[in-house]
Amino acid sequence: MKNTDGDMFGMFDVAVIGGGVMGCATALHLARGGMRVALVERGGLCTEASGRNAGTLTPMFPAPFLVPYAQRGMEMWQTAPEWLGRGIGYQARGGLELAFTEAEVAGLESEMGERAQAGAPIQIMDIDEARRIEPSVSAAAQRAAYCPIDGFVESNAGGRAFRAALLGDGVTVLDRTQVRSIERRAGGFTVGTAAGDLNAGRVVLAAGAWIPKMAAWLGLDLPITVRIHQMVVTERLAPLLRVVVRIFGRGSFKQAVNGSMLLGTVLHWISDADREADEIDRVALIRRMTWAARNGCEAIPALAGARLLRTWTGLEAYAPDNLPVIGPLPGMDDAFIIGCQRSGFTCGPFMGQLLADLILGRQPELPIAHPVFDPRRLLAMRPDETSAAARALS
Ligand SMILES: Cc1cc2nc3c(=O)[nH]c(=O)nc-3n(C[C@H](O)[C@H](O)[C@H](O)COP(=O)(O)OP(=O)(O)OC[C@H]3O[C@@H](n4cnc5c(N)ncnc54)[C@H](O)[C@@H]3O)c2cc1C
Numbered sequence: 253m254k255n256t257d258g259d260m261f262g263m264f265d266v267a268v269i270g271g272g273v274m275g276c277a278t279a280l281h282l283a284r285g286g287m288r289v290a291l292v293e294r295g296g297l298c299t300e301a302s303g304r305n306a307g308t309l310t311p312m313f314p315a316p317f318l319v320p321y322a323q324r325g326m327e328m329w330q331t332a333p334e335w336l337g338r339g340i341g342y343q344a345r346g347g348l349e350l351a352f353t354e355a356e357v358a359g360l361e362s363e364m365g366e367r368a369q370a371g372a373p374i375q376i377m378d379i380d381e382a383r384r385i386e387p388s389v390s391a392a393a394q395r396a397a398y399c400p401i402d403g404f405v406e407s408n409a410g411g412r413a414f415r416a417a418l419l420g421d422g423v424t425v426l427d428r429t430q431v432r433s434i435e436r437r438a439g440g441f442t443v444g445t446a447a448g449d450l451n452a453g454r455v456v457l458a459a460g461a462w463i464p465k466m467a468a469w470l471g472l473d474l475p476i477t478v479r480i481h482q483m484v485v486t487e488r489l490a491p492l493l494r495v496v497v498r499i500f501g502r503g504s505f506k507q508a509v510n511g512s513m514l515l516g517t518v519l520h521w522i523s524d525a526d527r528e529a530d531e532i533d534r535v536a537l538i539r540r541m542t543w544a545a546r547n548g549c550e551a552i553p554a555l556a557g558a559r560l561l562r563t564w565t566g567l568e569a570y571a572p573d574n575l576p577v578i579g580p581l582p583g584m585d586d587a588f589i590i591g592c593q594r595s596g597f598t599c600g601p602f603m604g605q606l607l608a609d610l611i612l613g614r615q616p617e618l619p620i621a622h623p624v625f626d627p628r629r630l631l632a633m634r635p636d637e638t639s640a641a642a643r644a645l646s
Contacts, residue, residue: 264290267443267452269431269466272302273597274590275458276414277604283421285612290450291423294430298411301460304566305597306483306504306516307407308496310347312399313595315575316370317624325599329405337417340409347402347496348386350393350551356500357395364397374399386495388552402496404506407597434469440586454586461525461567463591470587475572475635478525482565484544486513486558493552502547513558517544525567537563572633578607578625589627
């Protein structure tokens, strides 16, 4: 497999490690900018968080500073046939966030008010108005926020779409290929993979929940932690719900095009992203499945009696301040990181484009070399702050 220089394929300009939405989008835009790119993914493209997520597209989730980034990501999913070559089932539906308790009302009004100020078209309303938009939601909710531009996509279709686009733009896609090491060498890095070594002038760490492990290979101990999210799907139901519904801080509910209802919720924090090392607690899985179903029925009473078919989990990485980590690794100008983005599927295509612009030396459409994203800020943080900050938001 190796040529006479000891390289598998010769020298790449960039090796992107991790083929989720962040890695795929970065690799695609780097290749379109003229770079020779390898994308290395240990499984299939977009089969971890990027293929297991709820597919909700909304500016109601990310921090206020990120609202314009989320809106650009949403536009990119809507126009995917133009830049990705095919769409992944985009549905424009609008989104309603409900609050039942006093604490939820206070949280909803404050968080959604901030996002509205940041430019998201969010209206806070009483429940009668919300029920005129979506009659299936419960009259017992006290307050609601509505965002007419929300929608969803079928995230599990993203990998195939990216694969075709990446190959079409000349990216060397090494899927089913685990990266085992990254070592600095003259002029760049040697990436040790299960299929042999490859050499690249720069590396981009886009390995989602596994980023800390890779940063450690480069001598950095990053205070990034991991949380399990859980999805539950019901049997197919008659048309019941048009918009995407959420209960503030508790979970999301949407009816897929085939009639199934998708219920999303958060499970718990784990210390190690490797499932072998930290097996998922089945009692917690069932407890959360029940909790998701109970929340679903509270938000949409007609869901009572629907049968649950399946449940699955996915892992998300969090920085201590719950903000994305995008840019050069501390002390390096040729190794980059992209991850820890709340609502990362919504923003992913755009954030990948921005990181590619940074690496290509182009003027980005929105700021990306910004303190909010700067990985160096993590050096002053501790991982235990992560849980506290992000728990407060979950
Ligand atoms: C259940 C769930 C629901 C969610 N719902 C939503 C939602 O509705 N809307 C939204 O916007 N966001 C949602 N998110 C968040 C969103 O899915 C993530 O923010 C986003 O997909 C993260 O993308 P990523 O590319 O950073 O990580 P990932 O998609 O996890 O990609 C990282 C990749 O790195 C690979 N990798 C790891 N180690 C190695 C190695 N050693 N060698 C090679 N490859 C490696 C992994 O296999 C993986 O494919 C949800 C997340 C989950 C888990």
